[in-house]
Amino acid sequence: MRALSDLAATAAEPRALLLSVRAGGEVEERVIRGWIQGVREAGARHGAELAGGDLAAAPGPASLCVTALGEYLGSGRPPGRDRAKAGDWVLLTGPVGGSRLGRHLCISARMEEGRRLHAKFGARALMDVSDGLAWDLHRLARASGVRVRLHDVPIHRDARRAASGGEHDALWHALHDGEDHELIAVLAPAGARRALEDRSSALEPLSCIGRIERGSGLMLHSSLTGEEDRLWRQDEGGWRHGG
Numbered sequence: 001m002r003a004l005s006d007l008a009a010t011a012a013e014p015r016a017l018l019l020s021v022r023a024g025g026e027v028e029e030r031v032i033r034g035w036i037q038g039v040r041e042a043g044a045r046h047g048a049e050l051a052g053g054d055l056a057a058a059p060g061p062a063s064l065c066v067t068a069l070g071e072y073l074g075s076g077r078p079p080g081r082d083r084a085k086a087g088d089w090v091l092l093t094g095p096v097g098g099s100r101l102g103r104h105l106c107i108s109a110r111m112e113e114g115r116r117l118h119a120k121f122g123a124r125a126l127m128d129v130s131d132g133l134a135w136d137l138h139r140l141a142r143a144s145g146v147r148v149r150l151h152d153v154p155i156h157r158d159a160r161r162a163a164s165g166g167e168h169d170a171l172w173h174a175l176h177d178g179e180d181h182e183l184i185a186v187l188a189p190a191g192a193r194r195a196l197e198d199r200s201s202a203l204e205p206l207s208c209i210g211r212i213e214r215g216s217g218l219m220l221h222s223s224l225t226g227e228e229d230r231l232w233r234q235d236e237g238g239w240r241h242g243g
Contacts, residue, residue, distance in 0.1 A: 001107035002130070003068035004046055005181045008110045009126040010078050011118035012070030014048035021055050023062040035064060043068075046111055079118050079126040084144035088125075089192035090210040091117070093203070094182045096133050097159025097174030104179035112202045117185045121195040125186035132178040135238025137210075138218040140184065147215030150232075151223050154207050156180070171224065176237030186212060 007014055019039045023032060032055075040050040048068060072078045084090075093113045110128070117123040127140050133153065141148045159173035168176075187195060196206060210221075218232040 001042055001109050002181070003066045004043075004048065004109035004111065005107060005128045005130070007068050007070040008114040008183060009128045010070065010072060010080075011074060011114045011123075011126065012072045012078070013115070014043070014046045014068060014070050014111065016051040016069045017043040017048050018067040018069070019050060019053035020065040020067075021053070021062070022058050022064075023056075024059050025057060027062055039064075039066060046109065074119055079114075079124055080143075081125055081127045081140045082143040083124040084140060084146050084148075084186040084212045085124075085188075086146055086212055086214045087189065088186045088212040089189055089208055090137070090148060090150075090212065091123075091185045091187065091192055091195060091206055092129075092133075092154060092182055092209045093117075093185070094180075094205040095154040095156035095159075095174070096129055096180040096182055097156045097170060097177050098162040099156075099158065099177055099179040101158045101161060103156075103158060107179075107181050109181065110183045113183055114185075116198075116200065116202055117183070117187070117195060121187055121198075122191040123185040123187045123195075125184075127184045129180040129182045129184060130178055130239075131241070132176040132238030133180070133184075134175040134218060134232050134236065135178070135234075135240075136184065138232060138234065140186070141212075141216065141218055144212075145216070147213050147217055147219055148210055149213055149219045149221055149229075150210040151221035152207065152209045153224065154205070154209070172237070178239050
């Protein structure tokens with residue numbers, strides 16, 4: 001589902017999955033067959049057949065690698081994280097934070113949302129929230145050569161649960177936990193307004209969380225900080241692969 005979520009951020013139609021499995025001799029065949037069946041069933045829910053892959057026996061921890069193949073059926077260029085422009089609005093498909101309480105194991109790829117936001121409302125930049133909202137917004141800003149001014153964050157109830165009795169508040173969890181797999185969408189103002197007025201069930205939780213402006217990095221608006229606007233620092237949170 002993580003691989004399919006990446007396809008959602010390209011507004012693509014899922015077509016096939018590939019699965020590579022590496023396991024030691026102590027792993028029973030029924031377990032491996034269960035992994036294969038799980039991938040097959042997850043892909044089938046989105047029209048992506050398990051079409052092939054690889055199976056290898058080797059000592060050490062088992063590992064599974066899934067590749068999702070999709071097809072872009074739209075006209076013109078598909079959306080990408082490098083296409084945000086000053087004046088655009090930043091939308092988010094749902095609340096974030098607290099995924100580590102279990103939601104990270106029950107991912108729902110926003111396939112319909114990605115296609116609808118791009119095809120009907122003109123989203124030119126899409127990105128799924130996997131490594132933390134703040135870090136992913138910063139990466140989008142860096143790829144597009146712009147600044148994101150973040151003025152609102154829809155906080156998931158799990159973020160409030162994670163904050164209860166912990167060292168961080170709910171907003172911190174919403175900004176930094178990651179594994180939400182909601183979609184960030186960047187649209188021109190007219191398209192953004194129409195998307196926010198859309199009455200389809202897919203886009204019901206959609207909200208506007210910020211604006212694109214000239215500059216660089218991620219700016220946290222005073223409505224979030226309780227103080228003055230400030231640039232977000234890369235060492236504040238989020239997940240760094242290989243770090």
